[in-house]
Amino acid sequence: MKKVLVVAEVRDGQLRNVSLEALAAAGILAEGGEVVAALFGPNTASHAEALGHHGAGTVYVVDHADLAQYTPDAYSQALKQLIEFVGPDAVVLGHTAIGRDVAPRVSARLGWGLVSDVTALEAGPVFVRPIYAGKAFQKRRFEDGKIMVTIRPNNIAAGTADTGKTVTVVPFEVEIKDLRSIVREVVRKTSGKVDLSEAKIIVSGGRGVKSADGFQPLNELADVLGAAVGASRGACDADYCDYSMQIGQTGKVVTPDLYIACGISGAIQHLAGMSNSKVIVAINKDPEAPIFQVADYGIVGDLFEVVPLLTAEFKKVLV
């Protein structure tokens, strides 16, 4: 019986799905013990109920103005104080921009180990995580003492909500001081777009899109499917798109339910970043392209012909 703390995350007013996945992981690690969760920042308390429905018995709401915007100083101070108060045996965070940044700092301060980017749990507990961007997997366990992990979105299934469960909401006061950085501005480039790391469907373009404008048919397909748009290194290096869209060993590693690769040949470094997707579709003019070796379904053809047809076909069936 263990006590497990989940650090939940709210983005754009929405509870992130990875927080529910973290609660599922925490339920396993607790071995019948207690799962508690934390929400950081102003106006996050309304999400406590959903965390309760997914297994958190208590939700600590850390409502402090300095937590409205992430900074390593503010978040690490708050999380450290919360961990010292709660005294958990294990802490689970999402492997998100915040989780991957604050977890190493706090674990260093507490003298704990940390296993990052976990995709599965096994008895022990043993934590499975991809290495070489998914070309291989590593199993890790903790020597002794405390456990801290960040889990990759989309890999550990969230449990179903039990709306009959009640949750105790506890405001938790923290002292935050000596902040050494100030966030002056946040330039939103992803407003209204689906985040690549959490996307269920990704439409991705390679050198075959030929230009920045060449992404237009891909964007249209993505709109119809509610998908995120990604790219290969080839497309990014050729300046067809922003580096933030890059999928591969350099770039983002993604595991959506459906990955549609358009005009991507399938260099090893790209395959590393996407070949663990559940279903892969490849569209490429070259029947010898290595992408077809990892694809579940392939169409040999010009993406500028195939993709608009695909968009039209999905429009028909999805109405």
Add this chain to the structure above:
Amino acid sequence: MEGTVKGFVAQRFRGGTRMQLAAAAYVRQQRHYEGGILVNILVVMKQTFDTEEKIVIQDGKIQDDGVEFIINPYDEYAIEEAIKLKEEHGGEVTVVSVGPDRVEKELRTALAMGADKAILVDDESLFGDEYTTAKVLAAVARKTGYDLILGGQMAVDSGAGQGGPRLAEELGINHVSTAVKLEINGSSVRVERDVEGDTEVVETSLPVLITAQQGLNEPRYPSLPGIMKAKKKPLERLTADDLGLSAADVAPKTQVVDQTLPPKKEAGRILAGEIPAQVSELVQLLRNEAKVI
């Protein structure tokens, strides 16, 4: 002036003989106070497999026979940025790595790009997990001194991304991760960082640790004269004794119990026929067979 130097030393160096450290720091400060800016830049880097390498595993261990090694691509951005800052502000760039003897090759590459000195901690008793490496790098940083520490936002082999934040915490300094733009003016630091596709503008001050994201710069190729010079540049090898560490001080908190390859994907289906018919078939397959739409 005396007071300032003492204050600087007290703030930046912990452990060791304070007098020795103070003397060393004073010398460094005299050397690097050019144009009113103090820049002692440390770059932490790692040697990794070339990203085009396939992984071979035997008895749970990754095989490195005949593998082509490179500088971790994210660390390469950090090295380039350090050299650019040196060209702009003056100062000295020291590249540091923890790893086996073969890492010398990548350190020499960094020296050929324009770094001034290299440090390799090639003592196996100091190899471990992320907890271990951060402790070791912190000991190196305390020994060399630093105003700015740069590194990649993650290594493409382990993919954990713990190194930067952990090292900053060990040293008690601030960090800013996934930088795509970095400006330093005196002791003021302005960073544009990538946050899941959005850009955050962060202001902070030295000393600070910054991790590099793709897009920060375009790393240069070493020039031929650069490669010649690099052979003569200092590369210091450090052991646990040199760093005042014991294996017990830095014993890892986690262990690797196994490493495996992902299950092989079965060959997929290449559709046939006229393109419009293939497209209809694909949509039906995704809905009815794969059930992902």
